[in-house]
Amino acid sequence: MKSPGLMVLIFFSLARWLTAAEARPNIIVILADDLGYGDVGCYGASKVKTPNIDKLAAQGCRFTDAHATSSTCTPSRYGLLTGEYPWRKKGTSVLPGNAKLIIEPGRPTLPAVLHMAGYTSGAVGKWHLGLGAGELDWNSDVKPGPLEIGFDYSFIMPATGDRVPCVYLENHRVVGLDPKDPIQVSYGSKTGDEPTGKEHPELLTMKLSAGHDCTIINGISRIGYMSGGKAARWNDETLAQTLTGKACTFIEQNKDRPFFLYFATHDIHVPRVPGKDFRGSSGCGVRGDVIQQFDWSVGRVMSTLDTLGLAEKTLLIVTSDNGPVVNDGYDDDADRQLNGHMPAGPLRGTKYTIWEGGTRVPWIARWTGRIKAGMTSDALICQVDMLSSFAALVSLKPPEGAGLDSRNVLTAMLGEAPVGRELLVEHSGNVALRNGLWKFIPGGGAKGKKNDGPQLYNLNKDLAETTNVADKNPKEVQQADMKLRQIRKQGPVALE
Numbered sequence: 001m002k003s004p005g006l007m008v009l010i011f012f013s014l015a016r017w018l019t020a021a022e023a024r025p026n027i028i029v030i031l032a033d034d035l036g037y038g039d040v041g042c043y044g045a046s047k048v049k050t051p052n053i054d055k056l057a058a059q060g061c062r063f064t065d066a067h068a069t070s071s072t073c074t075p076s077r078y079g080l081l082t083g084e085y086p087w088r089k090k091g092t093s094v095l096p097g098n099a100k101l102i103i104e105p106g107r108p109t110l111p112a113v114l115h116m117a118g119y120t121s122g123a124v125g126k127w128h129l130g131l132g133a134g135e136l137d138w139n140s141d142v143k144p145g146p147l148e149i150g151f152d153y154s155f156i157m158p159a160t161g162d163r164v165p166c167v168y169l170e171n172h173r174v175v176g177l178d179p180k181d182p183i184q185v186s187y188g189s190k191t192g193d194e195p196t197g198k199e200h201p202e203l204l205t206m207k208l209s210a211g212h213d214c215t216i217i218n219g220i221s222r223i224g225y226m227s228g229g230k231a232a233r234w235n236d237e238t239l240a241q242t243l244t245g246k247a248c249t250f251i252e253q254n255k256d257r258p259f260f261l262y263f264a265t266h267d268i269h270v271p272r273v274p275g276k277d278f279r280g281s282s283g284c285g286v287r288g289d290v291i292q293q294f295d296w297s298v299g300r301v302m303s304t305l306d307t308l309g310l311a312e313k314t315l316l317i318v319t320s321d322n323g324p325v326v327n328d329g330y331d332d333d334a335d336r337q338l339n340g341h342m343p344a345g346p347l348r349g350t351k352y353t354i355w356e357g358g359t360r361v362p363w364i365a366r367w368t369g370r371i372k373a374g375m376t377s378d379a380l381i382c383q384v385d386m387l388s389s390f391a392a393l394v395s396l397k398p399p400e401g402a403g404l405d406s407r408n409v410l411t412a413m414l415g416e417a418p419v420g421r422e423l424l425v426e427h428s429g430n431v432a433l434r435n436g437l438w439k440f441i442p443g444g445g446a447k448g449k450k451n452d453g454p455q456l457y458n459l460n461k462d463l464a465e466t467t468n469v470a471d472k473n474p475k476e477v478q479q480a481d482m483k484l485r486q487i488r489k490q491g492p493v494a495l496e
Contacts, residue, residue, distance in 0.1 A: 024117065024394050025367060026314040028251075028261045029386070030301060031080070032294055032362075033073065033126060033160075033269040036324025038345025039291050040362050047341040048288045052299030053318055053364060060316075060366030061375040061415035067382045068322045071351055071358030071428040073160070074128050076321040076383070077264070078102060079427075081109050081129070081149070083387030083403025087427050087488075096187040097159035097224050099130040105148035108402035110387045112150030114260045117394040120152050122250040125243045125264035127156040131169075138165060138183040138229070141172040151262075155246040157234075161266050162329060164226035166217045166233050168242070176232040183229035190214075192227020206271055207331040220271045220330075236273035239266045240290075244297040248304040255308045260390075263301070264321070267294035270328045285337025287326060311368040315393070319383065320361040325351040348465045354428040354441060355465055371415050379412040379420035380434065389413050425487060433484040439465065440480035454481065 037043055041050045042057040069079025074094045075086030082103060086092040091102055103109060111121035123146040131145045146154035155170050165185050168175040174183065184191045197204055197213035198221075205219030215226045218236050234242070247263040267290045274281075274289040278296070282288030298318055305311050324343035326335045328351075349355025363381070365371055388406035391398045398406075405425075412420035424434040432441040441455040454477050456470040470477050 024119075024258050025370075026251075026254075026259050026261075026310060027114070027119075027390060027393075028263065028301065028314060028316045029080075030298060030316070030318045031077075031125075031262070031264040032318070032320040033265060033267065034322065034325055034328075034351055035268055035291070035294065035320035035362060036343035036345070036350070037347050037357065037360055037362060038342045039268075039324060042364070043362055044345050045341065047284050047339055048282050048291045050291065050295040052295045052302060053362075056298065056302065056316070056318060056366050057364045057374075059368065059373050060364060060371045061377055063363040063365070063381060064376060064378045065380045065420075066319065066361060066363030067359045067380075067424060067426065068320065068361050069359075069382060069384045069427065071322045071349075071353055071426075073126075073269075073321050074102075075427060077129055079405075080321075080383040080386060081111070081262075082107070083110065083384055083406030085384060085405045085425055085427065087425070087431055088404070093429075095128060095130055095159065097163035097165060098136055098185050098187055099159075100132050100134055100136075101130040101144050101148070103129055103149045105144045107149070108399045109150045110390065111260060111262070113387060113391050113396065113398050113402060114394065115150055115152070116399075117258075117391075117396045119258045119260045119394070120254050121150060121260040121262070122247075122254075123151045123154040123156060123262045123264070124247045124250060125156060125262075126160060126266055126269070127154075127169075127264070128159045131158055136185070138167075138174055138185060139177065139179065142169055142174070143172045145169070145172065147171060153250065155243070157239075157243075157266065160269060161236065161239065162212055162220075162222055162270050164215055164217070164222050164224040165229065166222065166226065167229055168232070168234060174229065174232050177229055178231045181228045181230055183232070184227045186225045187223075189225070191225045194227055196225075197221025206273075208329065209327055209331040210329050212329040218273075220273070236271065237275050239273070240275060240293050240297055244300050247297075248300055251301070251304050251310070252308065255310060265294055265297055267291070267297065270330050270332070272330075272332055272334065284339045284341045285334050286332050287334035287338075287343075288341060311366075315365065315367040315370075317363065317365045319363040322359065323347075323349065323351045323353070323357045323361065346463055352428060354426060354430055354432050356439070356459070356463070358428050359426045365413060365415070367414065375415045377412065377415050377418070379409070379418055380422070380424060380436075381409055381412055381420040382424055385409050385413070385421070423483065423487070425484070431484065431488070433480050433487075435480055435483065438476060438480065440477065440484065442481060442484065456480070
């Protein structure tokens with residue numbers, strides 16, 4: 001018979017273990033593609049309907065000053081997964097579909113750090129961070145990739161919907177590939193004899209506005225050339241259904257252990273091909289339709305969590321990789337059918353720009369029972385901080401060298417503190433510094449012209465960045481310029 005003292009020790013040890021387990025929620029990050037600050041109902045959209053995202057905001061916290069790490073896709077995703085500003089590393093610009101992996105295997109990434117805390121991690125959806133270490137053979141194991149940087153499972157699009165190859169990869173293999181029809185991919189010269197948009201525009205079901213005139217797949221011409229792999233090619237109309245189904249399956253298969261799911265949707269990126277249930281549903285053109293399709297994907301994840309009883313055990317974040325873009329290579333009438341919808345809301349700028357509309361994105365967080373329902377926070381937070389903040393959430397100190405620019409702003413991310421970051425470097429090829437409510441763009445920073453002078457905006461009074469007050473605040477400009485130079489030269493020691 002065990003002694004009373006030993007029983008008490010076992011009881012308290014078990015209690016501590018249970019408390020620690022409860023403090024380790026599942027973590028899901030749903031990352032939309034090109035979803036703007038004004039594209040969601042809870043951020044002011046009235047034309048396009050997003051009932052599931054709005055419900056999520058009512059059950060959690062909506063952030064008004066949350067940022068992607070860049071105003072374009074590849075660098076934004078690099079910053080989120082590595083905790084490092086993408087402008088620190090060469091080669092993080094928008095990648096072709098056959099680029100090699102730009103995150104070094106073995107480095108402490110967000111999934112790798114969570115793996116140290118016992119999490120099972122899955123990546124589902126758009127990747128666009130490169131694959132392999134050089135010339136790729138798409139007909140055998142495609143690696144290194146997500147599994148080599150910390151994920152335990154992956155079901156991905158190699159790059160984007162508008163770039164070849166138009167196939168899914170599950171872990172290291174192309175899904176459904178017929179070995180008798182091998183895949184060839186080139187971004188230099190045409191491969192195979194399949195028609196291109198440039199040669200045969202009469203075959204296109206979606207007109208072009210710029211570029212995107214290479215191999216035609218499903219009536220849509222893409223960036224780059226592809227031949228073979230016909231049985232493995234995706235159906236554009238069912239992309240959302242396929243990826244959302246894989247995300248929900250990952251949740252179901254890991255419901256009994258802590259998991260991290262990085263669900264990077266294709267919506268609302270071009271080419272925009274909504275499924276039949278969403279075609280014409282918004283009254284705001286095809287772009288509005290795929291916004292509503294994205295909202296459906298969010299609803300499916302929410303429903304899966306509810307069915308499995310995981311809402312109180314899961315931190316669910318919905319955000320976007322950068323700001324909105326309307327006409328982006330395909331003439332899909334999106335720009336002519338907005339019907340009064342304002343993708344960036346009150347913000348200036350879009351995807352590809354240094355203005356707030358480029359990096360300030362929707363960010364809604366729900367953790368039932370922990371995050372107070374119906375909150376709105378104006379704390380300055382950034383996706384680069386997910387690595388350090390999630391590590392703190394699971395009581396783990398990241399290894400040395402992890403998350404060079406990542407900061408622990410967990411209390412702000414959970415709506416428990418009104419202040420997040422004080423300083424943040426925004427990125428769009430060039431850089432700008434956020435210092436509280438001040439926004440500083442160095443000379444030449446906004447338009448890329450060397451003769452542009454410095455720009456300074458007080459976002460508290462001028463959220464739309466219409467009035468440059470640099471001339472009236474020379475001291476603030478000097479201090480901001482000095483801080484930005486220090487950050488770029490010395491690294492994160494100068495941040496706070």
